[in-house]
Amino acid sequence: MAETLFDLPLVLLSNRGPLTFDRDSSGRTVSRGSGGLVSALAGLAEHLDDHVWVCGAASEEDAAVARENTDGRVAVQMHPFPHVVEGDPDGPALRVRIVETDPAAYADFYGVWSNPILWFIQHGLYGRTLSPVLTQSDHTAFESGYAAVNLAYADAVVDEVRARGGKAVVLLQDYHFYLVAEHVRRQCPDVVLTHFIHIPWPSADDWRILPPAIRERLLYGLLGSDVVGFHTRRYATHFVQSVQELLGLPVDLDELTITVGDRTVRARYYPISVDPAALDSVAGSAEVVEYAATLEQFFRDEGRQLVVRVDRTDPSKNVVRGFLAFGALLDQHPELVGRVGFLALLQPSRTDVTEYADYIALVGAVVAEINARHTKDGRQPIDLRMVEDFPLAVAAYKVCDVLMVSAIADGMNLVAKEVAVVNQRDGVLALSENVGAHEELGEFAVTLHPFDIQQMAEALYEALTMPAPDRHRRMQAAGEQVRTYDVARWLNDQIDDLRRLAGFV
């Protein structure tokens, strides 16, 4: 598909690249990175004659590869097994340019500005009364970290575009690189460029947490794009509104366009999705089938029902209120005690950050309290597992009666889409109105309002008592939606828009 659409070279940029170099007893190893984004983009890129993926060194071995190769460029063929090729590859290959930056600068870029500051602002996580307190050291970290690393990556992108005669399709990924597009635009005015943002875009008031000296640079940086891409119309609208309010530029809120000098910048929404074929294959694997049988036996015996959630332990995921709502459900419907179990698979995340560590402790406290109150016949209502185990998660997706996604804010949330593809029990999606997936799947789900545990308890009750025909119809429709709007569609829609802008159609 995609390779026939392209008449221009492709330059990609993301912080984490599609390949990971490592070292074991046999020497250097190379493997494909995980995640839907990498699968989607790598699947496209390796079939293009002229492409390069600019990314950061994520390991010691990545850095070593970067240093050994001219400008950090390396080509890898994925078949029959991933291996570096010298010279012109014969057949599909991924071309990567690994950028190594100063470790102190990278620490400020990643550990001070990208996470937590931008992450917290865009997910609305700051309790503004006391946090953040931005100090001189944050200003320094912005200049010598975020801005410096952005410039280093932008220089690499410019270099690759120039090596291709100054014309290329450029795809920038996420909140790490808000300053790149403007720099690339200035150096290479003929690029066609989409910056896609995978997390929510909040309102102007949230951006006012940053002083204008910084927020205006971030916004003008993004406006070097032709298209700024989001998962939902809501985020795209907030982007245009915040540009209007904070920069005073002329905008069209119906068309979602912004006028910057003689250029027009478009805000667009392309909901990211999953790869249904790959998921089906995992769901049918022996390991998942065995896990699913065990879960059935353990949680769904004698007609018991199973609620599942799968999340990182990020405060934005709202795990604590989710459990409080489940506790309120059991308080208000004692007939459910012993009849409904809750399996929570939580992947510990950023445990070196105080807020995250404290949040995990609070999760444990709330679970213990609810289990102490509602254990019956030796069966405790909540089974909390701090693990990252994708086959186990897929097994839980297959057999759950309710999936709970209660996030305060979440760019998309692919768990909801994964469940829609593999669930075999006509499970009900219980989706927060503040996750991107709600814009597509909300009509087939019960909606959760994430600050209101009473409302969430009532929604869980509705999900658990929904008549079978309704559950069936909704889950069928959700599955069809996701299979139609899959990750290939996400990418194709972006490419179609860029081709139109580049004048190819």
Added chain:
Amino acid sequence: MAETLFDLPLVLLSNRGPLTFDRDSSGRTVSRGSGGLVSALAGLAEHLDDHVWVCGAASEEDAAVARENTDGRVAVQMHPFPHVVEGDPDGPALRVRIVETDPAAYADFYGVWSNPILWFIQHGLYGRTLSPVLTQSDHTAFESGYAAVNLAYADAVVDEVRARGGKAVVLLQDYHFYLVAEHVRRQCPDVVLTHFIHIPWPSADDWRILPPAIRERLLYGLLGSDVVGFHTRRYATHFVQSVQELLGLPVDLDELTITVGDRTVRARYYPISVDPAALDSVAGSAEVVEYAATLEQFFRDEGRQLVVRVDRTDPSKNVVRGFLAFGALLDQHPELVGRVGFLALLQPSRTDVTEYADYIALVGAVVAEINARHTKDGRQPIDLRMVEDFPLAVAAYKVCDVLMVSAIADGMNLVAKEVAVVNQRDGVLALSENVGAHEELGEFAVTLHPFDIQQMAEALYEALTMPAPDRHRRMQAAGEQVRTYDVARWLNDQIDDLRRLAGFV
């Protein structure tokens, strides 16, 4: 002025009324309430033949008055001294209708919903990770408290409008009464009605803290108005945007109008202000003159400079970061230590609420730490006084070199306008970009970005070192602005708009 503009009866509604009844050894007493709003509206109302001010009973004696009089109606002549009149008053009089509600309902209305929930949402004070957690009891408090009390007040308004043949100008005040306008509109379709909101209006995402069952009722309640009034264009824009996003109604963001069925609702901004003549009179009083002399002697001797702030101890006022910024200023400019003093007059507020009490403790801790670090020659840099003393505040306004207003969010902030009227030292206004007054006075001020203590420290330095001619020009211009757009203008602009809507011009 205003009395000649009016061809219709006037019905006012606010939670706190213009009169306070009390009891001393001589029996029942009556006095005029304090505050700019009461002065402005009472000055208008008492000269109108046909008006009534509906308000709540704020004291035991208010409740007694309400019970003794038919429908809680009472008329008070303010001259030569405030006294209740029986029958038709001869000359100007304030007609008040005091509404008494069930104490438990009022507690839920005021102590659960108006403050803190609506106040916290509209000032962006919730740290969303863990607060709020809305429970069944909050839902109950909404129905039996906020909604019930709104209905009781709305019934009183309807009753007064009907007693006037169903046609009246109705002015509703503030966030306590979001459900009133719709009810009045349904019962009395011929009213001309402005609901004025004195606190900030945040974005749709902030309103999503409430479940739709509640936020949609609040919004539709307000849309019973002809005009929804705010202090600034920013708030009015946010209101129209949030109605568009949360209710899906058609809006015009340039005209700031909303279409509701066959009606058009207008969002307008009327910045509230002060009464310059009344302020001049206070500033010239013997008490203030004496205070000012003492402050000059104590703080401004030997060319020392004085920074002043006057605030309630509400977390929205951002007192802690304000002091941290002052501390950073002294750290970075040791030459200022011993040369600049900071007088902070803070009125303790809502000390029965945990967040408020904790906040006061933190203020004390931060001040002690900075004073311990920077006391020089027996002179400590910060003088923190937990007092409410208006004459002392006005004296500080007169003699300060810098006024600091660092709020995270503040509907208007009249302190900035009071200083602009009475300051005699060409003081510099240092104003947060998030206070309503910044929209009018920002160009004459140095702007503070309230989450960024480094930026605030630099702005304070700029203010303290600003050349005399610049300071003079700015303070002159700010004073002129406030004297031109005074509180009478605030009211007249609203009335002019309503007269146009009612077809009188």
